Amino acid sequence: MLLVAMFGLFFYTFEQFNFEIGDVKSEGEGSSVSVHEHEKGSLGAHKNNTEFNRPTVVIATDFSYSPAIIRVEEGRPFTLILKNEGNIEHDLEITNSNGKLVHLHVQPGEEAIENVLLPKGTYQFVCSVPGHKEAGMFGSMVVS
Numbered sequence: 001m002l003l004v005a006m007f008g009l010f011f012y013t014f015e016q017f018n019f020e021i022g023d024v025k026s027e028g029e030g031s032s033v034s035v036h037e038h039e040k041g042s043l044g045a046h047k048n049n050t051e052f053n054r055p056t057v058v059i060a061t062d063f064s065y066s067p068a069i070i071r072v073e074e075g076r077p078f079t080l081i082l083k084n085e086g087n088i089e090h091d092l093e094i095t096n097s098n099g100k101l102v103h104l105h106v107q108p109g110e111e112a113i114e115n116v117l118l119p120k121g122t123y124q125f126v127c128s129v130p131g132h133k134e135a136g137m138f139g140s141m142v143v144s
Helices: 002-016
Strands: 023-027 030-034 055-061 064-066 069-072 078-084 090-096 099-106 111-116 121-126 138-143
Touching (some): 055 090
Parallel strands (some): 069 138
Antiparallel strands (some): 090 099, 090 121, 121 138
């Protein structure tokens, strides 16, 4: 019941700010989502009054991510949502040469949300559950 109430509040908030999910387009073998500046509103203020861009939703299944390539605007914070539509636990870990930057973990049927601001660059994301990356659970995020 609590989960139903949380989803209701989540979608009510989106309606209030006229959110739209990023444009999804095919790119080679995987798909890509682009997040663009939105004129109608923002999710609100984070602890440091940074406005967050539209949500970027990544679906985890057994054993892939959709989209596998994510593009976000440089200097625009965004809300990353990981939804697990698979039958086993998954996570999404964004890394760069200095190490782990973001880590979201979800059980089957759950979702995790984190507000993210990354500098310009290309980042790899993987499922760090043992064997999942090797089975094909990886992708990239391009901040430009």
